Amino acid sequence: MLIPIHSADSASLIHLREHLLAEATPGSRVILDLKAVEKLTSLEAALLLRLVIEGKKKNLEVRFSSLSLEAQQAFTGLETNMLTDGATAAEDLSPVEEVGEQTLEFVAAGRRLLDLIGELTYWLVIAPWRGKGMKWDRTLEQITKVGIEGIPIVTFLSFLIGAVLALNSASQLRQFGAAIYIANLVGVSMTREMAPLITAIIVSGRSGAAITAELGTMVVSEEVDAMRTMALSPGRFLLLPRVLGLLCAVPCLTILSNLAGIFGGYWIGVILLGLGSRNYLQQTAQALLISDLITGMVKSVVFALLIGLVACYRGLYVQGGAEGVGTNTTASVVTSIVLCILADALFTTIFFYFE
């Protein structure tokens, strides 16, 4: 079949491709007569090449005729793999291959996470016995970053959460003349649930993101590789101090959050509802059990570990430059918040049945 091409603009070529692929008989030979075309742009050349490639997939042999020397210049950069569509072959996976690929990636990710946990355990437990102590100065630096610098935001938000809890419960409890039980509700909610969770969410958004972005940038700029070539382990110098920093800072911030939240409830109860300062504090003290505080503390330690592992993992395995750092930082925050809430639900269920 000989098709004369009078105009090789993009729209005409796209139209021709659709028409040809839909109507030409498989196995036939299509010759595009380009006699009327003096020259081509590189986009038009690429569209002609797509015709050849996609024609081949439909068992059509597409060839050009009377291509002027000037038009041939538009094909500069042509390489063999472009004619076989090799560049996109990897994307055209069958559903089964896609599942296989995803499974392998999942297994590889699990292995990398285990490597990370193994490395942290080695530097925390084994290495100190072999004369390779922990980097306390770097750990202190992280405690400052996560803990000290996180105090204002954790205190402020926890105070507000405590106040909001008190206000919400007041409207219900006042109907039964039981407004004093606001103290119980705020105290128990804060120590068991809200304080560990709100602290974990703030820390994962603030410090978890910072850890991932910092480590990711170091990976992208080859700083982590440079460390390795200097026989300085990233596990010892970068990861362990960050995880330990979180493990120390998050429980402390949680205690602070407890106090701020209870104070938020106290402020509403005493100033707005007139419950009496002494009464409110006595009621809070009676309502709180040591097991409530321990429950909250156990959760905060687990949350800190989750945030640390996720942040370090996401940071250390960044791929694809600046974009990869951004993607992994977002993923780090989302993953750690989801994991913390899942862990919280699990703990609450366990404590509910075993108390």
Place this chain on the structure above:
Amino acid sequence: MTTLPDTPYVQVENLVARYGTRTILDGVSMTARRGEITVILGGSGCGKSTLLRHIVGLLTPAAGRVLINGQDIHQASEDEQEVILRNLGMSFQAGALFNSMTLEENVALPIIEHAKADAATATTLARMKLSLVGLGHAGHLLPAEISGGMKKRAAVARALALDPQLLLFDELSAGLDPVTARELDELILRLKMQLGVVILIVTHELSSIQMIADQAVMLHAGKVIASGPLADVRALEHPQVHAFFDRQPRPVTMQQALLQTLLVNGES
């Protein structure tokens, strides 16, 4: 383990490197000796930096091995690997300086960690190393505050921090102005004369190669196509070698031939 003077300090044997299903290096073998500058040449994407990363143990080979001073870096125990790494210094393409540290702190870090020196001694030594590369005045600056050429020189100073036996440079003079590139070349020649160490450089800068190389290893599509003294490699009758040294663009005839297959009866 020590080796006889004649034995190469670096021996790469039939190295195969893969990223997923792509083979980057396919049976590469090469050596580098003390007191010599060995240059790894080749066009962009031919596997030069990948080879360097295997030599320092950052990547694990799919097959083959890398011996540093007679010891397989990938099979070495953790302690043995630490000894090997303490005896090598590497400068990365963009410097890879720690951005949160000043130049002085960057250079002092391996000294404090490995030489067990106190901070004051490490700082003095770091200043000496920075002076050696002409940055004695810039020790207090952060990497973000200096130029690309200064970063690369600072990275060389850091690579020299522990007086290594093996120095590796990845694209040291790439992207630098001719004067700075020349200064770095002279610095490398000076290091070779003064320290007598093994120097391995990945580059495709012709002027740099001609000035500093004793030995050359040329890669093309993941294979070694030429190796030996630079003069011998240059004289080799091989189209890729000629194309590289004579700066010939990729043959248009190949492209032309490919286009002919798309034309009816090969008409043009």
